[in-house]
Amino acid sequence: MQTKDFDSFFERLREQTDISTQAQLARELGVGRAAVSLVKKKGAVPPRWILDLSVRYNIDSTWLESGLGLPHSEESAEAFAEDFTRVPKVAARLSAGGGSFETGGEIEGYYAFHKNWISSKGNPANMVLMEVYGNSMEPELKAGDIVLLDQSKQSILAGGIYAIGVEDTVMVKRVEKRPGQVVLHSDNTDYSPIFLGGDELENVRVLGQVVWASREYQ
Template sequence: MAAKAQKKLQGSKIVSSEGFGAAQIIARMMQALNLPTQSALAEELGVSRGAVSDAKAKDKIPAEWMLKLFRGHGLNPFWMETGRGAMYLDQGTVREDSPTGPARGEEGFDFIPLVEAKLSGGGGSVETEDRVLGYYAFRRAWLNGRGKIDSMRLMRVTGQSMEPTLEDEDVVLVDLSQHDILAGKIYAVRMDDEIVVKRLEKKPGMLVLLSDNRRFYDPLEVPVGEQLNVQVIGRVIWMAREMM
């Protein structure tokens, strides 16, 4: 993609921060389930022993592993990640910083991971589950009405191109299963080697990426035949902003 087009797109990208060590998380999983070996943990997770060893070596735990143990055994994702709080949710503890309000001791909640979003090498597919940075609790009924829960991820935004709708450091909830373009809706989109958030529209033979901050960011029209470098990751269905 031309440098000029790349410059226009800079501003609202998905970023990440450091998470907790994979070795400690694996140890807590084994402790909670009383599993003697990593092979036993791999069997519980439905993966190979090599997958567990690789996760430990790369210091990256797939979000699906924590979600599986949460849904299958009631393990508290926050405890698995940090070692703090109750080991099991039925002990009355979920994260108090839930964006949907206090959830302590209540049922009907699901945890959505805040993930590091990055691009994998080679095929250009987007990896969003290698490093979990935290979890937020949402009411399950609310999530069910908005998309596929297992495909939802939280990501952090940086930049000014989507102001005033999205500001620097906002957190967005993205449903990775929603790829169909609805005119005017906001999507996470891969553009070459970065992930951006834009409104999308279609024109005959064109995909149009729009910034809300149109005073400084021009629309970008991508011909259908040149969309190999453009991939719709998912639709943004919710956002949160910390008030300083």
């Protein structure tokens, strides 16, 4: 009998990957062990986990979720390649607070998007996914949100949300461009605007515009 509970999902995952413990699963997904324990208690595995793991290990997502079909389907793979494109999630973290110094560009994994949808946002080759930390952009963006960043969109448009690099700090803010000055605005009114001008502008980099965000509810 096919089931969608956590234990059955985890057993299938163990069959097809080198993941053998819940701690390894947590590391692979980039979540805390408590998140895995909570999912096990609730029973329902988040669709994002299924998608992430199926793409990373080339496993049929339907089989991984429910046990239906085969773990590796050539037809499924061909259909996937035809209809979907993969976008990398990088290790760099966007701070929606005082700034993040975790700016590594290492790829942590990939997320799949339907080609028609993502092409309406821009060229997928220019896009990366990054995680938000901090609360300065609440309620628009919250800690833990995954944002889709179009790195080709570096021209500042009024009201747009951008990933901004200031020296070794990476932030996500609403950006306003003024003569000789750039202002970084937070949606959270507890945070004051950041004014950058003069020599400071030499160290300011627009990394790209946020074009989409995903939020997982616990």
